[in-house]
Amino acid sequence: MTKITSDQRLPWKRVWVTGAGRGIGAALTKLLCEEGLTVYASSRTQQDLAVLQQQLRQYPGTMIPVPLDVCNKENINSLIESWKKENNFPELVILNAGTHDPFPAQEFSAKRCEQLFDINLMGTIKCLEPVLKHYMAHNRGHIDV
Numbered sequence: 001m002t003k004i005t006s007d008q009r010l011p012w013k014r015v016w017v018t019g020a021g022r023g024i025g026a027a028l029t030k031l032l033c034e035e036g037l038t039v040y041a042s043s044r045t046q047q048d049l050a051v052l053q054q055q056l057r058q059y060p061g062t063m064i065p066v067p068l069d070v071c072n073k074e075n076i077n078s079l080i081e082s083w084k085k086e087n088n089f090p091e092l093v094i095l096n097a098g099t100h101d102p103f104p105a106q107e108f109s110a111k112r113c114e115q116l117f118d119i120n121l122m123g124t125i126k127c128l129e130p131v132l133k134h135y136m137a138h139n140r141g142h143i144d145v
Helices: 023-035 045-054 073-086 110-138
Strands: 014-017 038-043 062-067 091-095 143-145
Touching: 014 023, 023 038, 023 045, 023 062, 038 045, 045 062, 062 091, 110 143
Parallel strands: 014 038, 014 091, 038 062, 091 143
Antiparallel strands: none
């Protein structure tokens, strides 16, 4: 990844990254913490978040673990409402959560595909809806999917 030079400043203070427990989400969380941002890092797996938080303690930014299943709209809405109430809504949201389930054609089933779509597509949409409404109401915010 490209390191941001000292004359470049990121326009955000707070960022929400879904799927932050592993892979691209963990790498993004690390990069943003290196830059001194507060990162709300979401993952279904609390253990992954705990390990990542330990690894990032050396950086100037702060990682706040947010255990969350992006398929649970009630929990998403509770998180959004807590940010509104505390006046610390992230200025950037990176909707990165997703999974894969490689399987041979003999094991194909609509149920398996439905589970993948629920996480990879509907999970993103369930997070996007309240974020987009908030950003539009305040005429500011950035979303990456």
